[in-house]
Amino acid sequence: xxxxxxxxxxxxxxxxxxxxxxxxxxxxxxxxxxxxxxxxxxxxxxxxxxxxxxxxxxxxxxxxxxxxxxxxxxxxxxxxxxxxxxxxxxxxxxxxxxxxxxxxxxxxxxxxxxxxxxxxxxxxxxxxxxxxxxxxxxxxxxxxxxxxxxxxxxxxxxxxxxxxxxxxxxxxxxxxxxxxxxxxxxxxxxxxxxxxxxxxxxxxxxxxxxxxxxxxxxxxxxxxxxxxxxxxxxxxxxxxxxxxxxxxxxxxxxxxxxxxxxxxxxxxxxxxxxxxxxxxxxxxxxxxxxxxxxxxxxxxxxxxxxxxxxxxxxxxxxxxxxxxxxxxxxxxxxxxxxxxxxxxxxxxxxxxxxxxxxxxxxxxxxxxxxxxxxxxxxxxxxxxxxxxxxxxxxxxxxxxxxxxxxx
Ligand code: GH3
Ligand code: MG
Ligand code: MG
Numbered sequence: 001x002x003x004x005x006x007x008x009x010x011x012x013x014x015x016x017x018x019x020x021x022x023x024x025x026x027x028x029x030x031x032x033x034x035x036x037x038x039x040x041x042x043x044x045x046x047x048x049x050x051x052x053x054x055x056x057x058x059x060x061x062x063x064x065x066x067x068x069x070x071x072x073x074x075x076x077x078x079x080x081x082x083x084x085x086x087x088x089x090x091x092x093x094x095x096x097x098x099x100x101x102x103x104x105x106x107x108x109x110x111x112x113x114x115x116x117x118x119x120x121x122x123x124x125x126x127x128x129x130x131x132x133x134x135x136x137x138x139x140x141x142x143x144x145x146x147x148x149x150x151x152x153x154x155x156x157x158x159x160x161x162x163x164x165x166x167x168x169x170x171x172x173x174x175x176x177x178x179x180x181x182x183x184x185x186x187x188x189x190x191x192x193x194x195x196x197x198x199x200x201x202x203x204x205x206x207x208x209x210x211x212x213x214x215x216x217x218x219x220x221x222x223x224x225x226x227x228x229x230x231x232x233x234x235x236x237x238x239x240x241x242x243x244x245x246x247x248x249x250x251x252x253x254x255x256x257x258x259x260x261x262x263x264x265x266x267x268x269x270x271x272x273x274x275x276x277x278x279x280x281x282x283x284x285x286x287x288x289x290x291x292x293x294x295x296x297x298x299x300x301x302x303x304x305x306x307x308x309x310x311x312x313x314x315x316x317x318x319x320x321x322x323x324x325x326x327x328x329x330x331x332x333x334x335x336x337x338x339x340x341x342x343x344x345x346x347x348x349x350x351x352x353x354x355x356x357x358x359x360x361x362x363x364x365x366x367x368x369x370x371x372x373x374x375x376x377x378x379x380x381x382x383x384x385x386x387x388x389x390x391x392x393x394x395x396x397x398x399x400x401x402x403x404x405x406x407x
Pocket of ligand 3: 259260301302303
């Protein structure tokens with residue numbers, strides 16, 4: 001092995017410190033992700049720990065072994081705590097010092113103090129546990145679609161396993177003589193692996209934080225913050241995609257346009273905050289009546305649209321009626337106020353090739369207008385063919401099916 005351990009130690013000290021500063025610099029750019037700061041300090045702690053290990057022989061064991069190990073375990077604890085914070089979980093302060101305390105207590109017992117194997121096993125075990133716990137935290141948060149999560153989990157798991165393997169490996173090598181500790185080939189190999197690990201994990205953690213920020217920006221641009229459903233832009237984009245996929249399928253599909261009734265008056269009488277709550281109740285109750293493949297969006301104000309990609313006339317009317325009646329029940333009383341909020345729905349069912357979404361929405365708007373004109377809190381059905389035949393694009397059209405009127 002042509003790698004000199006002292007050179008490797010120096011490189012590790014330098015690289016750990018640089019990565020720590022890099023992570024702290026990245027955190028300063030977006031201070032909301034605290035985990036990045038924890039990970040930055042973890043690298044700085046590891047740099048300090050390796051510095052103390054490097055002083056072995058020229059300083060007391062208390063500093064070069066006990067303090068160095070305590071710093072090392074605290075560094076791995078910080079990476080673990082960062083992983084918990086990254087996914088919005090809290091942590092117990094004891095987790096930060098548990099490894100260091102266990103080491104300081106157990107390394108003084110006769111069993112551990114007299115056996116190099118036991119000391120290596122103990123320190124490897126502490127590092128492996130922290131590393132695996134970190135992997136588990138990232139795995140638990142996998143519902144968030146970050147591509148860099150999986151390499152992070154694999155790398156942490158593998159590093160923990162390699163650390164634990166130190167014990168069987170060192171039992172082949174005589175460790176007791178002091179001179180041989182630093183000249184051990186295995187120590188060189190393991191230090192090299194630790195160096196590669198620390199570089200890779202720092203970049204993966206950075207990538208995760210960057211992905212998270214980009215994901216948040218993307219979500220903010222496409223999701224309506226009040227109701228948590230897609231905004232107008234997202235709805236129209238996805239609707240166009242959906243319609244082009246269905247272009248020649250020959251299956252019927254439906255569009256629902258929904259507008260809350262007398263919402264201005266409700267705002268005026270009960271306040272804007274109640275109005276906001278009603279919008280949230282509407283989004284919640286409506287989503288509960290939809291399937292995964294259906295698409296909903298807030299087009300603006302108190303106007304919403306839904307695409308049912310595989311609904312014929314009967315199903316579309318049934319869904320619209322269920323939404324209408326469920327909402328009327330859910331929004332009868334809000335925060336103790338009898339607001340009696342209701343919704344009117346215009347429905348378009350398209351059987352043939354899909355026209356563009358703007359055309360279909362304008363037909364649904366005409367049916368909606370008709371629902372409003374006939375007293376609100378009701379569902380009305382339009383049909384594109386009917387409008388095309390009559391060429392009445394801006395006038396309310398007669399419902400082409402029995403209307404579902406409210407009580
Ligand atoms: P109609 O039954 O004919 O639809 O009457 P309307 O009062 O619902 O219709 P109009 O378009 O006159 O009023 C819509 C109101 O919706 C006006 C606006 O203040 C309110 N609004 C729009 N966005 C929000 C919001 O985010 N929160 C609240 N609380 N109100 C909103
Ligand atoms: Mg309205
Ligand atoms: Mg409106």
